[in-house]
Amino acid sequence: MKTNWLYSMRLAFVLIASVSLWFGVGVLLNNYQVSRNAFSALNELPMAQWGDTLINTPIVGLWLLVLFGLMAMLAVNTVLCIWRDLMPVWRQKRWRSPRIVMMPIHVLTLLVFLFHGVDLVFIHGHDKVMLHEGESFQSGQYKITLTRINYRDDVAYITANADGKSKLKRITHRDLKEFDPRHNDIELSVTVNDKTYHGNAKFMAPFNVDNLYVMVTDFSVGFGEESKGVKAQIIAVHNPIVNYFYICYVALILTLLFQIYFFWHRNRKKGTR
Amino acid sequence: MDSTQVKNTNPPKHFWLGSLLIVGLLCACVSQIMIINVNNVLFQGSSNSMFLLSSSLMMLLSLLPFKITDQYQLKFALIICFIVAVFLGYQYTFDIPTSNSAMLLPIWSQLFFLSRPVAVGFGIAACVGYLLQSRNKDYHLDNHCHMLSLLAGTAFLVGEVAGNFWAFLGWGKSWGWTGHFYVSALTYLLLVLVFHLPKAWFNSASRLALGKAVLLGFICLLILGYKFS
Numbered sequence: 227m228k229t230n231w232l233y234s235m236r237l238a239f240v241l242i243a244s245v246s247l248w249f250g251v252g253v254l255l256n257n258y259q260v261s262r263n264a265f266s267a268l269n270e271l272p273m274a275q276w277g278d279t280l281i282n283t284p285i286v287g288l289w290l291l292v293l294f295g296l297m298a299m300l301a302v303n304t305v306l307c308i309w310r311d312l313m314p315v316w317r318q319k320r321w322r323s324p325r326i327v328m329m330p331i332h333v334l335t336l337l338v339f340l341f342h343g344v345d346l347v348f349i350h351g352h353d354k355v356m357l358h359e360g361e362s363f364q365s366g367q368y369k370i371t372l373t374r375i376n377y378r379d380d381v382a383y384i385t386a387n388a389d390g391k392s393k394l395k396r397i398t399h400r401d402l403k404e405f406d407p408r409h410n411d412i413e414l415s416v417t418v419n420d421k422t423y424h425g426n427a428k429f430m431a432p433f434n435v436d437n438l439y440v441m442v443t444d445f446s447v448g449f450g451e452e453s454k455g456v457k458a459q460i461i462a463v464h465n466p467i468v469n470y471f472y473i474c475y476v477a478l479i480l481t482l483l484f485q486i487y488f489f490w491h492r493n494r495k496k497g498t499r
Numbered sequence: 500m501d502s503t504q505v506k507n508t509n510p511p512k513h514f515w516l517g518s519l520l521i522v523g524l525l526c527a528c529v530s531q532i533m534i535i536n537v538n539n540v541l542f543q544g545s546s547n548s549m550f551l552l553s554s555s556l557m558m559l560l561s562l563l564p565f566k567i568t569d570q571y572q573l574k575f576a577l578i579i580c581f582i583v584a585v586f587l588g589y590q591y592t593f594d595i596p597t598s599n600s601a602m603l604l605p606i607w608s609q610l611f612f613l614s615r616p617v618a619v620g621f622g623i624a625a626c627v628g629y630l631l632q633s634r635n636k637d638y639h640l641d642n643h644c645h646m647l648s649l650l651a652g653t654a655f656l657v658g659e660v661a662g663n664f665w666a667f668l669g670w671g672k673s674w675g676w677t678g679h680f681y682v683s684a685l686t687y688l689l690l691v692l693v694f695h696l697p698k699a700w701f702n703s704a705s706r707l708a709l710g711k712a713v714l715l716g717f718i719c720l721l722i723l724g725y726k727f728s
Contacts, residue, residue: 249685256678265676398602463671
């Protein structure tokens, strides 16, 4: 039986088009509150804990199943394409071929997919807490203590009313006059294996120890808690693959830029591809 | 050597008019970008005006390395200039943005916001080039459109990675199951699809060019629709 179709461009086209279409279906699903809530729940959990959410919203479960199936088929098609079509260009040392960069582009794309998968299965999920100065919490083997909050903007803006809401919009939509991330920070101490690390974290500037990233995502003063002062919303994430993930992405961009340069240079010399 | 390279001894009729138009529009774009940003503390990368201006600028820049050697290629440049003029006109219907949002502080968010109009600018230029080729094959223009499509895809990917990194620094998650993520993934995969159109399904080079033009046109309309809806 001929198996050429397994690594053919035609199958790649059908699969890429199908995955695109399926993401389009995902956009439609996301318009419904029930599905949106299910997707939000998945964002907070590693894959092993998705069971209940997917049983309660089978439509989201079916959508994910088909998506993973299509992605798996696309991955197989890409691996076979690399093996049968793109590797021979390297084995035959055709360094001037326009297809020479195709293999690194496809390999890096596969690696990026792989890291997304590892992230999804093992890493998605985090610890999220609201702390006042002096309070601490445990995240895995790390004990994180908030030693000090340096909030230098007007606290009246972030003080909650009886409904629990403050005058300010979402943190990313706040005016710099109301909230400037550059001069509001928290001081932290992180203890692990009898060793203590001290550092600062700002919004968009996490504090990092080993694989632990501690982010501050908001500041607020609770209703009737003015005497306790400002509290900070803190997220602790354990992500050992994040650096490799971005190295792959940067390498992919560099190979694409090399491909553009390669074509540009070749066109200037020969006038055709 | 193909025929288009032989006949590049004399510039085509109205060549200077075309060049003047490109330079004029380029000056209009750059000056408007300066007017918008000179009185703002932060670069207004996420605004509708900057989106249209950045797209226009990329469309014009995509013409600069392109040697206009005949009337056919001049037509390509003039169509791009017309689209840029429409974008510039539409841009004037928006108020000058004055956002001081904390969101605009990180370079990663600015890269994310700017990547979309850059991809649209290169995408529209490539789409117009492929559309013209569906009627008359021009190897020089074909190569140019291939590079513009690659640039559009790469620009979009750079924005995705920057946005991804921005989300990780801010919230500890590089991506999430959200509508925004699905639209981004959908758009990027469609850009990848431009390079995976099977030649065997198109019985001529002009049909293949038309297929690429339709796909690129759809991608640009998708990004523009998502931004301005």
